Amino acid sequence: MSLPIVTATRYVLPLREGGSLPGVVEGNDLGTYVLKFHGAGQGPKALVAEVIVGELFRRLGLRVPELKLCELDPAIGKSEPDEEIQELLVRSAGLNLAVDFLPGSFGYDGSSGVPDNATRAKILWLDAFVANVDRSWRNTNLLVWHKELWLIDHGAALYFHHSWMSAEKFTGLKYDASDHVFSTVARAVPGIDAELAAAITPDLLTEVIGLIPDEWIADGDRERYLGHLTARLADRTAWLPGGAR
Ligand SMILES: Nc1ncnc2c1ncn2[C@@H]1O[C@H](COP(=O)(O)OP(=O)(O)OP(=O)(O)O)[C@@H](O)[C@H]1O
Numbered sequence: 001m002s003l004p005i006v007t008a009t010r011y012v013l014p015l016r017e018g019g020s021l022p023g024v025v026e027g028n029d030l031g032t033y034v035l036k037f038h039g040a041g042q043g044p045k046a047l048v049a050e051v052i053v054g055e056l057f058r059r060l061g062l063r064v065p066e067l068k069l070c071e072l073d074p075a076i077g078k079s080e081p082d083e084e085i086q087e088l089l090v091r092s093a094g095l096n097l098a099v100d101f102l103p104g105s106f107g108y109d110g111s112s113g114v115p116d117n118a119t120r121a122k123i124l125w126l127d128a129f130v131a132n133v134d135r136s137w138r139n140t141n142l143l144v145w146h147k148e149l150w151l152i153d154h155g156a157a158l159y160f161h162h163s164w165m166s167a168e169k170f171t172g173l174k175y176d177a178s179d180h181v182f183s184t185v186a187r188a189v190p191g192i193d194a195e196l197a198a199a200i201t202p203d204l205l206t207e208v209i210g211l212i213p214d215e216w217i218a219d220g221d222r223e224r225y226l227g228h229l230t231a232r233l234a235d236r237t238a239w240l241p242g243g244a245r
């Protein structure tokens, strides 16, 4: 299985609220996408985290905008006056990540009535598992669209991969749930722990890791992701929000 591939045909505008300067593009399939560039500050590893985490969350029943791979010819940005953006496009020639653009969506601020407590607890468990620190009230990285909650921006998760040398610490790395947008449901997390952990099978992890294109990943790194995630899954006492069962 692999992610669909589209080609960017027009650079529409930059999303300046995003630190990595993602851009809205049109694709040759008539789709509109938020493009996350491999040439941005964190490099292709941020896109690797987007794919592993986004596709894992999707398979566990959460809403994540569809992810595709996107071929970029930097020439599509030639009328864009901003030099920083020109440089980013040139650095990002080749394959980037396209996130389905959700028109009219707005940032989650707690006022919309979604999600229910079970979903909040699930999101908290999963963010703790992948060490996603980007889900605070300051920056929820949750969008409300058609009255449902959509999860975006998982590029900062799995940050152990920026230093594989010390990656074994990831296994038991604590998670600070107090900063999480759903910290108030932490006590409900141990109650869903066994079910969620059992749902994350080696086959499921292998499947989502297999979606990463070779262009973004070094030889042997797929096995490393699998090894570290499997070890963290097996040893949940250190990081489980709400305390171990
Ligand atoms: N699929 C989408 N549909 C609509 N708007 C989106 C989508 N993805 C991102 N956005 C908007 O663009 C903003 C930046 O996107 P995102 O958080 O993915 O980028 P980032 O550069 O990783 O940001 P951050 O500064 O949070 O690290 C989001 O906060 C949201 O407002």
Ligand SMILES: [Mg+2]
Binding pocket: 018, 139, 141, 153
């Ligand atoms: Mg963000």
